[in-house]
Amino acid sequence: MTTTLPELDEIAAAATAAAPLWRTSPAATRAAWIRAVADALDAATDELVEIADRETHLGTTRLRGEVGRTTGQLRLFADVVLEGSYLEATVDDADPSATPPRPELRRVLVGVGPVAVFSASNFPFAFSVCGGDTASAWAAGNPVVVKAHSGHPELSRRTAEIARAALAAAGAPEGSLALIEGREAGNALVQHPAIRAAGFTGSLSGGRALFDLAAGRPDPIPFYGELGSVNPVVVTPGAAAARGDALAQGLVGSFTLGVGQFCTKPGVVFVPRGADAFVDAVATAVPGVSGGPLLTERITDAFPSGIDALADDPAVAVVARGAESAGGAQPIVLRTDAAAVAERPETLLEECFGPVTLLVAYDGADDLHAALRAVPGSLTATLHAEEADDVDDTLALLQERAGRVLFAGWPTGVAVTWSQQHGGPWPATTSLHTSVGASAIRRFLRPVTFQDAPARLLPAELRDENLAAIPHRRNGRLVVSADARAS
Amino acid sequence: MTTTLPELDEIAAAATAAAPLWRTSPAATRAAWIRAVADALDAATDELVEIADRETHLGTTRLRGEVGRTTGQLRLFADVVLEGSYLEATVDDADPSATPPRPELRRVLVGVGPVAVFSASNFPFAFSVCGGDTASAWAAGNPVVVKAHSGHPELSRRTAEIARAALAAAGAPEGSLALIEGREAGNALVQHPAIRAAGFTGSLSGGRALFDLAAGRPDPIPFYGELGSVNPVVVTPGAAAARGDALAQGLVGSFTLGVGQFCTKPGVVFVPRGADAFVDAVATAVPGVSGGPLLTERITDAFPSGIDALADDPAVAVVARGAESAGGAQPIVLRTDAAAVAERPETLLEECFGPVTLLVAYDGADDLHAALRAVPGSLTATLHAEEADDVDDTLALLQERAGRVLFAGWPTGVAVTWSQQHGGPWPATTSLHTSVGASAIRRFLRPVTFQDAPARLLPAELRDENLAAIPHRRNGRLVVSADARAS
Known part of the structure; x- marks a missing residue:
């Protein structure tokens, strides 16, 4: 089932076409897409755990727990989208009396574009097709192309199938999620012009090789790898x-x-x-x-x-x-x-x-x-x-x-919460970011500032009438309105 | 005045020694250090503008304005430190009833360590020795080693001298700011084990070469370059x-x-x-x-x-x-x-x-x-x-x-505010960050989460009694207390 390069080009084209629809999707819509995947995976737990245990030998108790962690993680990222802080909405009103006169500036974070996700062998759900990298890339407003891990190919295919059906039923565009297989296709993926960022969990040698490919592109892209750790x-x-x-x-x-x-x-x-x-x-x-x-x-x-x-x-x-x-x-x-x-x-x-x-x-x-x-x-x-x-x-x-x-307990438990940090200095990770927890979303966003924009041309979130619904900063002061949505 | 490699090693050792002092400096102390530099540069405007005009031909009116922009930028970052949002302080209380039981987690951003700054020719103050990269790296709690631009060596030396004297008088540690000169020293700087991140403003070819050196290290570091733009x-x-x-x-x-x-x-x-x-x-x-x-x-x-x-x-x-x-x-x-x-x-x-x-x-x-x-x-x-x-x-x-x-005006004015974005897709910049405006600080910070930490061992900002003074998130909810310091 190795993906050929022409197939990869088709997949990349579909992701590129889906990118603007994800980027501009309203928060409630995007959250619904993500929750639809969580619901579908929960409903398919028995079938998925059976395949996963056959392919990974991790045991059904552990694997059943991992499905729950994975769907909980998807729902956390839906909450993060609805809460809206991740947008970092920031407005500075014009100041004509300043020297030089200051224009109106409105800043927001937007999805970076199609994201490549390289899944791991050791968490066939939580760090795989619909794991944390995919969840956070979707939450940021991006389509995802996943490189399946060769350790659980059948599970990867079935998970992708279920997720794609759920996305389609929820109204998400074609190209929201694709699966590729094979090392050559993976190397081509991280170098593909359509891909704007990559997430990876795996070995130091494999991660370093992909990091080098990402950094060696004519247009380097961020490569968020979690590579190795002695803890x-x-x-x-x-x-x-x-x-x-x-x-x-x-x-x-x-x-x-x-x-x-x-x-x-x-x-x-x-x-x-x-x-x-x-x-x-x-x-x-x-x-x-x-x-x-x-x-x-x-x-x-x-x-x-x-x-x-x-x-x-x-x-x-x-x-x-x-x-x-x-x-x-x-x-x-x-x-x-x-x-x-x-x-x-x-x-x-x-x-x-x-x-x-x-x-x-x-x-x-x-x-x-x-x-x-x-x-x-x-x-x-x-x-x-x-x-x-x-x-x-x-x-x-x-x-x-x-x-x-x-300061207590042991590091093998990783709670998926707002305050989790799963990342550390090289070689633990290749970046100053986490791959678990709410702030993992920042990896797949880029800032855009609108200067003196007519309200009708602004992204919806940045218009005055919508700002109150999300935490935002205005003229240097952080504002959390009473009607800001709770997480 | 080319810096030799043994000299660079000494400079790097001093920066390494200063790093913990910057990282753990209380907000008020760190802000005072930064403001001391702004005050000293303002006081030396006449002398500095004279040198700058001789070396760059940019004219005294423009250069005088640029000094003001630069010191204003330093003061903005002092405000950013005092306001405290940049810490992203996040607490999730323990939940023993969860499955599995959830520990207490407290997350904060801390300085990444010594930062290399490569200064630009075209803004001998605002993107040079005490420019935006240096200001944001200091604000994040890091010592800085600046590679002087060969276009204004005397100005670079004099600026560094004034800043170092101001830092010392304000009680900042030795090693808070160093200046190096010469291309070979610059290449060695971005590859030096002590350096944890780099900022750069300059040409596509020069920036790409340094980016490749940073990415090619045994332990790659983030390289925040602003390289070229047709606007x-x-x-x-x-x-x-x-x-x-x-x-x-x-x-x-x-x-x-x-x-x-x-x-x-x-x-x-x-x-x-x-x-x-x-x-x-x-x-x-x-x-x-x-x-x-x-x-x-x-x-x-x-x-x-x-x-x-x-x-x-x-x-x-x-x-x-x-x-x-x-x-x-x-x-x-x-x-x-x-x-x-x-x-x-x-x-x-x-x-x-x-x-x-x-x-x-x-x-x-x-x-x-x-x-x-x-x-x-x-x-x-x-x-x-x-x-x-x-x-x-x-x-x-x-x-x-x-x-x-x-949507109005022309792009050559760049207001230094909370909402500015000075960065864009490659080759405009090498990262998903800005080099101008308050959020430039995020480039030089890394997250650390403390799990079940005794209060006495937490960074001061994360202790319950101090959290109210800064915007923070607790159990998923963003809190801006009435007594949070205004920016």
């Missing part, structure tokens, strides 16, 4: 002493969740040297956890090589292995020390997708901080500390390296 | 008939302003065929306008070659030339027709820096629209129409191609 965790001596056992249980649950195939999997855990109770508790818990089949052949092949690369380091030892499972990946915990991490970060801090984590023993703050300085940009960083601990310097180092900093 | 103008038959003479006067004033060296210079003007009165009025006005010396040797050399490239096209003719001025560029108006533009945009629609504009005759809407589809991304697009004109399709085409759409 450091720091346990203070106080926390290890006070609740080492609970932390160990939490860690084991988190690094083996989804067979370790979460972008936010805690991949490196800094533990005070001598916190033997914590390490023992991990060693005790792991053998009771089984792994399972990994998502794709590529990940299945890469996992043992990743383990070997770590285990071959002279400063690395095995702490414990999980239960064996036929044909599946076996969880494993390794350990090393902070000096080795600071010295060889390129070996010891490379993301290894699958159920593995590395415990790093540190001797005091200086030793810890030297190692933290070697940690690459991550989606998350977690600090388990007690109230009496002095963690200011540690926190500063973690915050510099991550987009989300946790 | 299309459309005159409808109705407008040409109703006010052709006034439009002609306006055009001539605009394309020759600053000897045609504005990024927003109207470079191509679509005029209905047969609007002879308009063309005649242009032809009559131009000979009365003199040019003057151009900014740099490079621009001086490029101007006649640019004219020749246009004039050599078989479909191009000369309409009028301005007054000769010894050693200066002579204004010139050329004309062609829409069919030629649609066929050879790479020749006829390339930006030519200096006092030249191209009138394009069109026969009806289809002819006009075919040519407009060939117009590359621009900072501005201007539509001169009468109320009775049907301009919907024309406007849609212009809006797709520009970041600011004008």
Whole structure:
């Protein structure tokens, strides 16, 4: 089912034709289109989960939950459209007395045009055909062309089919959503003149290759990639002493969740040297956890090589292995020390997708901080500390390296809310934006300012009679009217 | 005075050391630092204008005005810091009853780290050492390293000296502002590991080269470049008939302003065929306008070659030339027709820096629209129409191609306000952001979300007791308290 280049041209032409209809669609209409997709996917949950489980082995409970997360995400973005803050509507009235006289200026964000979305293997719903990138690109007022992940082709096709039917029934234009398949078509997609921005979730190597294609275009486009993350965790001596056992249980649950195939999997855990109770508790818990089949052949092949690369380091030892499972990946915990991490970060801090984590023993703050300085940009960083601990310097180092900093729990849960941040310094992401949560919409918008425009030629939202319905700024002052729609 | 690579390393180390101090500076402190620079530059206006006029020939009236614009811009960004919306403070309270239970999340934007600024030749104050890129990078909480433009080295040094003294006196850290010189140092700057983002205003070729270096880093950084723009103008038959003479006067004033060296210079003007009165009025006005010396040797050399490239096209003719001025560029108006533009945009629609504009005759809407589809991304697009004109399709085409759409006046004035947009599709800019106006600050910020953080470890702005002072969102609802600081 590989998409040919002539087929891609047709798909791009349809997206181009749909773009003005999405861009100028009224908020209520656009929200209805997005909600129609959510409703249709909810209604098809049984069928979709069955296909997804066959293709990904992620289990029906997890997959059923993921459908709910995905449709909830679509509905959040419909709410974001209706609430209207995302437009950043801004008006400065004319000031003829200024030097020089100031014209009237009205600014709004508008859809950037057709968006390419490269879906991920590990979230076949939430980061795939109708996942967060697609939802936020639609909410911004753009048609979407999705490159299906080869790990779940049948699910991708069926999801697209259901979404397209729902969009058509709701009155959305042809070209609102298209699916392409094949690596060559994907490379052509990110270079296609019709495409104005791209979203991606996947590996560092694959993402970097597409980033380079996007940046190398005659007209470079923004490429929003989420590429890789080791998600450091720091346990203070106080926390290890006070609740080492609970932390160990939490860690084991988190690094083996989804067979370790979460972008936010805690991949490196800094533990005070001598916190033997914590390490023992991990060693005790792991053998009771089984792994399972990994998502794709590529990940299945890469996992043992990743383990070997770590285990071959002279400063690395095995702490414990999980239960064996036929044909599946076996969880494993390794350990090393902070000096080795600071010295060889390129070996010891490379993301290894699958159920593995590395415990790093540190001797005091200086030793810890030297190692933290070697940690690459991550989606998350977690600090388990007690109230009496002095963690200011540690926190500063973690915050510099991550987009989300946790003080309780484990990073593998990602709530889809207004305040979520799923993105961090390179290589976690390629941009200063999030791919999860309401503000992901900003990635697919561009600003336009209208100077001295007659009211009839302004976008509807910017006309005086409609401004009150949305949060807006007038002459420097942010205004949230009583009749602004609640989210 | 070329900066050596060891010197650059020292400068980068000082900026890195200053970064946490800028990032965590309280709003009032940071605003005071920025205002101190504005005050010091205002106080030094006489001295600075004298140097600037000697180096750029832009004239003391214009340059004096530009100092005022620049210090006003610094003060606007101090206001933006105090107002606080730019933080996008967002809180979602914990919801233990949700499935899965939702943690508390608090999101804020923080400074990205040391910023590189490449200054422009044509605005030696407003787009130079303490120009908009520097002002917005400081406001975002970042130290700045400026690459001086070789067109005004003495002014750059003196401006930096004054700004550094003002910053030091106001208590800002060492490393808040540094100046480097030389192309090699500039190339190294955009590739330096310490630099987290870059702003640039200049030529397409120079900007593209730096963009490629930024994108080619092992850890790519955002490169916000403003590269080139032809700024299309459309005159409808109705407008040409109703006010052709006034439009002609306006055009001539605009394309020759600053000897045609504005990024927003109207470079191509679509005029209905047969609007002879308009063309005649242009032809009559131009000979009365003199040019003057151009900014740099490079621009001086490029101007006649640019004219020749246009004039050599078989479909191009000369309409009028301005007054000769010894050693200066002579204004010139050329004309062609829409069919030629649609066929050879790479020749006829390339930006030519200096006092030249191209009138394009069109026969009806289809002819006009075919040519407009060939117009590359621009900072501005201007539509001169009468109320009775049907301009919907024309406007849609212009809006797709520009970041600011004008319906009166001429694009060469750029008000520095909350609602300004100075940026457009490639090659106008390399990003979906503006380099002028309040929202330019977003370029130099990255989001961080704190999950279940103890209040004492949160950034001050995100603590409950401080949230009321700034516009913020809580549980999806935007809140502007009565005691939020006015801008």
